[in-house]
Amino acid sequence: xxxxxxxxxxxxRGTGWVNPERRDTRSRRYCELLESGQILMFPELPFAxxxxxxxxxxxxxxxxxxxxxNVSYRPGEDILKGVTxxxxxxxxxxxxxxxxxxxxxxxxxxxLEPYAGKCTIDFSSFRPFEEERRGxxxxxxxxxxxxxxxxxxxxxxxxxxxxxxxxxxxxxxxxNTTEPFEEVAKxxxxxxxxxxxxxxxxxxxxxxxxxxxxxxRGMGRTPYDMFMLGFHDYLKENTDFxxxxxxxxxxxxxxxxxxVLTDGVAHAVMSxxxxxxxxxxxxxxxxxxxxxxxxxxxxxxxxxxxxx
Ligand SMILES: [Fe+2]
Numbered sequence: 001x002x003x004x005x006x007x008x009x010x011x012x013r014g015t016g017w018v019n020p021e022r023r024d025t026r027s028r029r030y031c032e033l034l035e036s037g038q039i040l041m042f043p044e045l046p047f048a049x050x051x052x053x054x055x056x057x058x059x060x061x062x063x064x065x066x067x068x069x070n071v072s073y074r075p076g077e078d079i080l081k082g083v084t085x086x087x088x089x090x091x092x093x094x095x096x097x098x099x100x101x102x103x104x105x106x107x108x109x110x111x112l113e114p115y116a117g118k119c120t121i122d123f124s125s126f127r128p129f130e131e132e133r134r135g136x137x138x139x140x141x142x143x144x145x146x147x148x149x150x151x152x153x154x155x156x157x158x159x160x161x162x163x164x165x166x167x168x169x170x171x172x173x174x175x176n177t178t179e180p181f182e183e184v185a186k187x188x189x190x191x192x193x194x195x196x197x198x199x200x201x202x203x204x205x206x207x208x209x210x211x212x213x214x215x216x217r218g219m220g221r222t223p224y225d226m227f228m229l230g231f232h233d234y235l236k237e238n239t240d241f242x243x244x245x246x247x248x249x250x251x252x253x254x255x256x257x258x259x260v261l262t263d264g265v266a267h268a269v270m271s272x273x274x275x276x277x278x279x280x281x282x283x284x285x286x287x288x289x290x291x292x293x294x295x296x297x298x299x300x301x302x303x304x305x306x307x308x
Contacts, residue, residue, distance in 0.1 A: 004248060004250065007042075010022075013046050028113070031112050031288045034161065040258065040260075044257075045257055073125070074123050078098060080094045104163050104278040105121055112259075118282070119283065124276070124278040125276075127276075127277070131269045138237065139233050145236075145242060147181070147231060152217055153281065155283075156283075156307055159263055159287065160263040162260055163280075168273055169254050171272060175268065176250070178248065179246060181294050189227075189298060190301075194227060198304040200223045223306045224299075249270070284307070
């Protein structure tokens with residue numbers, strides 16, 4: 001079982017692919033690795049993020065700027081959320097996020113070519129608080145192993161790709177991961193109610209589907225999306241799983257960037273402060289290994305379709 005990270009050595013900031021003639025093969029290979037549950041790690045930034053922007057993010061008195069769990073930015077609408085305060089500071093933050101987001105989107109399009117132009121650009125976020133002993137409510141705790149699912153953005157079988165950067169110049173960001181999704185699902189999905197979601201009535205599915213087409217918030221959820229939302233909470237609540245599952249500790253060094261499909265790799269943030277992150281949603285049609293997607297693994301377990 002290899003669940004540690006894979007260091008990417010053939011793609012660099014500025015110049016891109018080290019061997020441009022092998023770009024297609026390598027790019028596809030990295031998508032395959034991500035979809036099979038591997039974490040890809042760059043020891044140095046693979047995109048531009050000016051030193052003055054990094055310093056500005058680190059220098060803010062975040063406790064004084066009133067702020068929610070994280071600061072988030074919606075690239076499509078140019079909206080910054082989760083922070084209020086001095087308009088000049090907010091303006092500068094928004095422009096840092098805008099540039100960061102543009103740089104990561106450009107990088108991801110080149111590095112993971114099979115997804116380029118096919119994925120939805122989701123939010124980006126900055127996490128300025130020390131994660132160790134944050135004292136958040138159970139379902140919001142980052143230090144409990146979980147898979148990601150977003151209440152307001154159902155993926156309908158698509159995958160959640162996240163690009164993280166540890167902006168802390170001195171301290172590693174420490175994660176725990178565990179066994180592959182298939183193992184976790186085999187052991188816990190039945191108890192988490194997989195059958196109930198798989199047998200959901202036609203009426204309920206149609207209502208969700210219509211709501212989604214009308215663009216109603218939180219609608220458009222397939223039985224897969226509903227199961228995954230429940231599974232996120234179920235895993236965090238399950239004290240046996242949290243205590244007994246095999247754990248792999250990963251220490252991402254200062255300024256490392258790592259890519260991971262967080263709907264399929266259970267993760268917990270044990271410590272660290274100052275991470276930047278951009279999320280992408282990859283639709284099933286863009287996947288290079290759809291058979292390894294959580295929805296397909298769960299459909300096999302349930303012997304029923306969960307996405308339609
Ligand atoms: Fe997460």
